[in-house]
Amino acid sequence: MASSRNPKRHYVENGPISTYFGQNVFALETMRKYMSDAAFRSILEARKTGNKIDRKMADEIASAMKSWAIERGATHYTHLFQPLTGSTAEKHEAFISLKDGDPMERFKGSALVQQEPDASSFPNGGLRNTFEARGYSAWDPNSPAFVLDGTLCIPSVFVSYTGEALDMKVPNLRSIQALDAAATAVARLFDPQVTGITVNVGLEQEYFLVDEALYNARPDLQLCSRTVIGHTSAKDQQLSDHYFGAIPSRVALFMKDFETEAYKLGIPLQTRHNEVAPNQFECAPVFSEITTAIDQNMLLMIVMQKVAEKHQLKVLFHEKPFQGVNGSGKHCNWSMSTNTGVNLLSPGKTPMKNLQFLAFYASVVRAVCRHDYLLMASVCSLNNSYRLGGHEAPPAVMSVFSGSTLSKVFDAILRMEDVSEPGEVRRSIDLVSSIPEIIPDNTDRNRTSPFAFTGNRFEFRAVGSSANAAGATFVLNAAVAESLKLFRSRVDALTGKGEELDKALLTVIREFLEEARPVMFEGNGYSDEWLEEARRRGLTPVTNVPVAFQAFRKPESVQLFTETGVLSPNEIEARVEVQEETYVKKLQIEARVIGDICLNHVIPAAVNYQDILMRSIQGSKDIFGEEFKDLCKADIETYRKIAGSINALSEDTQALVEARKKANRMADMTRRALSYSTEVMEKMVRVRESADNLEMLVDDALWPLPKYRELLFF
Numbered sequence: 001m002a003s004s005r006n007p008k009r010h011y012v013e014n015g016p017i018s019t020y021f022g023q024n025v026f027a028l029e030t031m032r033k034y035m036s037d038a039a040f041r042s043i044l045e046a047r048k049t050g051n052k053i054d055r056k057m058a059d060e061i062a063s064a065m066k067s068w069a070i071e072r073g074a075t076h077y078t079h080l081f082q083p084l085t086g087s088t089a090e091k092h093e094a095f096i097s098l099k100d101g102d103p104m105e106r107f108k109g110s111a112l113v114q115q116e117p118d119a120s121s122f123p124n125g126g127l128r129n130t131f132e133a134r135g136y137s138a139w140d141p142n143s144p145a146f147v148l149d150g151t152l153c154i155p156s157v158f159v160s161y162t163g164e165a166l167d168m169k170v171p172n173l174r175s176i177q178a179l180d181a182a183a184t185a186v187a188r189l190f191d192p193q194v195t196g197i198t199v200n201v202g203l204e205q206e207y208f209l210v211d212e213a214l215y216n217a218r219p220d221l222q223l224c225s226r227t228v229i230g231h232t233s234a235k236d237q238q239l240s241d242h243y244f245g246a247i248p249s250r251v252a253l254f255m256k257d258f259e260t261e262a263y264k265l266g267i268p269l270q271t272r273h274n275e276v277a278p279n280q281f282e283c284a285p286v287f288s289e290i291t292t293a294i295d296q297n298m299l300l301m302i303v304m305q306k307v308a309e310k311h312q313l314k315v316l317f318h319e320k321p322f323q324g325v326n327g328s329g330k331h332c333n334w335s336m337s338t339n340t341g342v343n344l345l346s347p348g349k350t351p352m353k354n355l356q357f358l359a360f361y362a363s364v365v366r367a368v369c370r371h372d373y374l375l376m377a378s379v380c381s382l383n384n385s386y387r388l389g390g391h392e393a394p395p396a397v398m399s400v401f402s403g404s405t406l407s408k409v410f411d412a413i414l415r416m417e418d419v420s421e422p423g424e425v426r427r428s429i430d431l432v433s434s435i436p437e438i439i440p441d442n443t444d445r446n447r448t449s450p451f452a453f454t455g456n457r458f459e460f461r462a463v464g465s466s467a468n469a470a471g472a473t474f475v476l477n478a479a480v481a482e483s484l485k486l487f488r489s490r491v492d493a494l495t496g497k498g499e500e501l502d503k504a505l506l507t508v509i510r511e512f513l514e515e516a517r518p519v520m521f522e523g524n525g526y527s528d529e530w531l532e533e534a535r536r537r538g539l540t541p542v543t544n545v546p547v548a549f550q551a552f553r554k555p556e557s558v559q560l561f562t563e564t565g566v567l568s569p570n571e572i573e574a575r576v577e578v579q580e581e582t583y584v585k586k587l588q589i590e591a592r593v594i595g596d597i598c599l600n601h602v603i604p605a606a607v608n609y610q611d612i613l614m615r616s617i618q619g620s621k622d623i624f625g626e627e628f629k630d631l632c633k634a635d636i637e638t639y640r641k642i643a644g645s646i647n648a649l650s651e652d653t654q655a656l657v658e659a660r661k662k663a664n665r666m667a668d669m670t671r672r673a674l675s676y677s678t679e680v681m682e683k684m685v686r687v688r689e690s691a692d693n694l695e696m697l698v699d700d701a702l703w704p705l706p707k708y709r710e711l712l713f714f
Contacts, residue, residue, distance in 0.1 A: 018264060020264055021261075021266065024148070025145075026068055026145040026146065028144075030068060035061060035064040039060045042061070058109025060109070067381065074095070077154065078152070078153055079088040079115045079139070079154050082154045082298060084167065087298075087370075088299075089122070089158075090151075112139055113155065115156070124160070124574060135161065135166055137158050142173075142291050143291055143371060144266070145157035148302075155295050165571055167292075171470070171567055172294070172473055172474040172477070175477035183336055184196055184338075186360070186491075189491065191340060197336050199290040200288065201293040202284065203285070204283075204331040205282065208318075208328065209254070209313050211312065211711075215315060217706050218239055218705055220597060223589060224589060226322075226590075227323065227708075229597060232709040234325065236277065236324060259283075261303050269300075271283060275327075277325035279714065280328065290473060294469050318465070325392075327387030327392060330469060331463065332462060333477065334459075335336055342358065344360045359487060361406075363512060364480055366483045367476075367479035367483035368398060368516070370479065370515070370556075371556070371557070371560065373542070374554070374560075375472070376542045378476075379460075379467065380579075381579075382586045383467075394462045395541070397531060397541035398450055398451060400449065400519050414513055449525050478566045481564050482563070521533075536659065544677050546673035548678075549580055552576050557572070580669045580670060580672075584676050587680060594653075598653050601704040601705060606642050610643065613639045617635050653687055654698055
């Protein structure tokens with residue numbers, strides 16, 4: 001079915017990418033052409049300082065934005081925000097207005113700066129009451145507006161009537177401010193010219209493609225974005241022949257089309273390739289400022305889904321849509337750079353530059369060690385729980401991989417010894433100059449580490465493919481800000497007592513590395529030995545998602561978020577409640593879907609095949625008499641197996657229904673989430689086993705659902 005479809009191009013652009021890159025974005029260069037210098041400067045000032053734009057300037061900016069958008073074919077505008085659903089939301093308003101009965105296009109500054117979408121139906125964790133619907137979306141001038149499908153989209157934040165964050169973006173913006181202040185203070189120890197820090201992120205996006213017709217024949221894919229039943233294919237990823245292989249023609253055309261649309265929207269995609277599992281692929285952009293990177297990633301997922309429909313394809317961003325093959329992640333490559341253009345996680349060639357690198361590196365790994373469980377909890381979700389801990393994804397316990405060269409340097413610093421070559425005699429460190437040049441990318445990569453250093457950045461590999469990366473980065477930013485703030489205060493205390501700056505820096509670096517020792521690991525993160533060793537080091541693996549959510553409620557987490565100004569106590573509690581509620585609702589949907597499929601699809605198909613077998617057996621008996629027992633031995637055995645599996649499936653499904661009802665009666669959401677994560681999920685596993693057994697017994701022509709071999713191979 002899938003292979004018979006004729007691939008077509010839909011977004012043909014002639015010429016180099018640079019000739020149409022960003023043409024649908026109201027970028028700074030475009031703004032200059034449509035507004036006065038004063039209005040343009042007000043935007044630059046708002047981006048730089050966070051100051052509000054006055055009403056007069058807002059009206060001019062809105063008028064300029066409207067004129068440009070209409071030229072690009074826009075008829076409507078919307079505030080595009082990121083609610084706690086993890087996706088995006090938009091409410092479209094037409095530019096058209098009537099004045100004395102005559103139509104005209106209008107867009108005021110007040111409409112640009114603020115909208116009032118209904119807030120009551122979005123997840124809020126108790127921050128809003130259903131009868132109090134008011135919530136505000138507000139323009140974020142740090143992210144450029146753009147035109148998509150005839151609508152001017154204005155990136156925005158979303159807050160309650162009382163100003164509490166109802167979205168993923170506000171905490172991330174707060175965390176960036178906290179990290180900027182703390183990192184700038186440390187960077188100025190090395191360069192007084194530093195006045196600001198930028199957090200940079202590169203998000204690698206993995207995804208699956210499925211033929212639209214096959215997708216529509218799978219209720220579980222439609223409702224859960226994953227297959228709740230399905231036996232593994234005889235051939236899947238065992239040969240590793242799909243990884244980095246030639247991209248199928250149908251997929252290549254889809255990629256070219258969504259890349260074209262992405263380039264028009266200013267998304268700098270650079271990489272595309274086949275991933276490990278069949279029909280799994282990856283794309284990745286150039287690094288950019290964190291807010292822009294996350295906004296563009298959310299936009300990219302929208303574009304990919306829209307373009308896929310025109311190719312009769314469906315994009316699956318679910319972390320584990322198919323059992324038995326690799327799941328998908330959104331690897332978050334994270335770094336910091338100064339306003340003077342220096343990457344603070346890039347090793348230097350001089351002793352002082354190396355001290356700067358080591359100061360920031362030690363602060364990051366200390367932050368990761370101090371909040372290891374919280375960081376892993378930040379990527380926890382029902383979807384990601386199916387992926388984490390498997391041998392295609394990071395283990396569910398935190399570790400930091402540094403590489404052999406850095407490990408050698410750290411070991412020398414901790415031992416107060418010079419760094420020497422093998423066989424040489426080590427001597428005590430007296431001078432900072434004994435730290436040698438550290439060359440980036442001089443060691444192998446460790447793909448089993450959730451948080452690996454890769455030369456000039458850290459790669460947080462545990463983020464899920466469907467997630468809004470802000471849910472993880474605001475925790476990471478806050479943790480590193482806390483650590484850097486302490487680093488600066490410790491250095492100031494030592495220099496205040498008369499210690500030389502370089503010696504004080506090395507002292508604090510040593511203290512931070514010593515504190516971070518438990519999380520630093522260079523071996524195989526998939527091994528059972530590491531899990532045992534991690535527990536001995538005091539690291540806690542994530543074994544249950546609702547339990548992991550409680551990490552946000554721990555005193556040290558509350559202190560982290562409140563002292564950095566990232567979340568208030570009410571906002572912390574609200575997010576935990578939203579996480580729990582979302583987990584329960586998603587698993588509830590999956591449990592209902594698997595029950596419906598088994599009762600309405602699997603069992604009827606199995607019974608139909610039983611009838612065929614019975615008629616065959618009865619006919620053989622009528623013709624051959626008692627000889628039918630030998631002639632129909634395989635038929636009879638198959639009938640027995642099917643009957644046993646049908647009975648087991650029926651009983652298991654009923655047990656699942658009862659477990660779900662029991663959990664639903666629990667008023668406390670935390671207890672309900674725990675019940676779903678244990679009793680309900682255990683029953684779902686048993687139901688799936690029985691259903692998958694029947695798939696291998698029932699006539700293929702009678703099986704009602706597309707199988708893995710059809711879904712995973714075009």
